[in-house]
Amino acid sequence: MPSRIGESIPPFPENVPTADIFTVDFDRLREGDPEEARKVYEASKGYGFFYLSNTHVDYDFMFDLANQTFNLDPDEKMKYEMGNTGSYFGYKMSGSNYVDSKGTPDKSEFYNISKDDVMRNGQYKDHPLEHPETIKRRRAELEEFMASCHRVVLMVLRTLGEQLGLAPDTLPDLHRLDRVGGDQARVTHAPPVSADTITLGEHTDFGSVTVLFNQLGGLQVINPESQDYKYVKPQPGCAIINLGDALVKLVGGRLYSGVHRVVGPPGEQAQSPRHSVVYFSRPNGEVKLKSLLDPDDGEEAMTADDWIAQRAKLRRTANFQGESTYHASRGTEHTKSRDKPKLDKPAREVEAV
Numbered sequence: 001m002p003s004r005i006g007e008s009i010p011p012f013p014e015n016v017p018t019a020d021i022f023t024v025d026f027d028r029l030r031e032g033d034p035e036e037a038r039k040v041y042e043a044s045k046g047y048g049f050f051y052l053s054n055t056h057v058d059y060d061f062m063f064d065l066a067n068q069t070f071n072l073d074p075d076e077k078m079k080y081e082m083g084n085t086g087s088y089f090g091y092k093m094s095g096s097n098y099v100d101s102k103g104t105p106d107k108s109e110f111y112n113i114s115k116d117d118v119m120r121n122g123q124y125k126d127h128p129l130e131h132p133e134t135i136k137r138r139r140a141e142l143e144e145f146m147a148s149c150h151r152v153v154l155m156v157l158r159t160l161g162e163q164l165g166l167a168p169d170t171l172p173d174l175h176r177l178d179r180v181g182g183d184q185a186r187v188t189h190a191p192p193v194s195a196d197t198i199t200l201g202e203h204t205d206f207g208s209v210t211v212l213f214n215q216l217g218g219l220q221v222i223n224p225e226s227q228d229y230k231y232v233k234p235q236p237g238c239a240i241i242n243l244g245d246a247l248v249k250l251v252g253g254r255l256y257s258g259v260h261r262v263v264g265p266p267g268e269q270a271q272s273p274r275h276s277v278v279y280f281s282r283p284n285g286e287v288k289l290k291s292l293l294d295p296d297d298g299e300e301a302m303t304a305d306d307w308i309a310q311r312a313k314l315r316r317t318a319n320f321q322g323e324s325t326y327h328a329s330r331g332t333e334h335t336k337s338r339d340k341p342k343l344d345k346p347a348r349e350v351e352a353v
């Protein structure tokens, strides 16, 4: 794996609690295998997470891009800092989001790259965003990365829509690659920290379907039955797929957006800096986030763009004004009808970490 050339990745330990999540094969799903479709649906009502093999996504270069970008001078990175007003593209320095209801600063930096900027959609056609050279020179690869992740997203959306009785194109039509929306690729970096340190706070993803590539452990998701955190062990060759709040809203709460967080990698892996590579899909910007499966209740719903801006803004340390900000920043995790997860549990209380 290129970001760790010449280094072997320390093993994920055997003695930590891991999430028992389904593995779905993308090729078989595309061929219409009903068993694979069933697994997608069951996973989306359970953990809200599953592994996907045979994704046909080339993501190795993104770990290189991450390494090179986060190694830039802090001054250079800060030129692209996203700010506190709800913009969600560009660089986020470590500490500028908070991780809990006390406003504790996070310990990871990330860089978000807009799908519309890379694809030159809408306003970006004539006014592309500025990026450091480490990202600029990867535009062709980024385009391919985004298009291939988006193919995965559409297949998941089509499958879930069909399982819920929607026409196959209903959800994909609200997530068009060539229409303006908040989709983004992200690379993250956290320095080596112990396994009881939260580097990215407890959250649900804002959008529809997330496609994630991990080399090291540290990602944890709440088990819907036991309501405690389990590690999502990286599986070589597999993406980790999870659902976000926008999709949960579009299907009237019939699917589940898993509550997750990132802590320092477990066991021997704790000596290593951690990178992850993500593609976040969102509904197209003007899509109203209300149920497609229930009668219209007449309530005005937020657009996908406003939803993302609100959540991004309220998660910034600079905008934190006490516990009420934290609660206002949350997603569908506190509105779903299933049992309430044990939210905001400090990492050090998690069993066997």
Ligand SMILES: O=C(O)CCC(=O)C(=O)O
Pocket (backbone or CB within 6 Å): 186, 188, 200, 205, 212, 214, 218, 219, 260, 261, 262, 275, 276, 278
């Ligand atoms: O780094 C990871 O494994 C997950 C990152 C994540 O949950 C996020 O960026 O929303």
Ligand SMILES: [Fe+2]
Pocket (backbone or CB within 6 Å): 203, 204, 205, 260
């Ligand atoms: Fe996430």
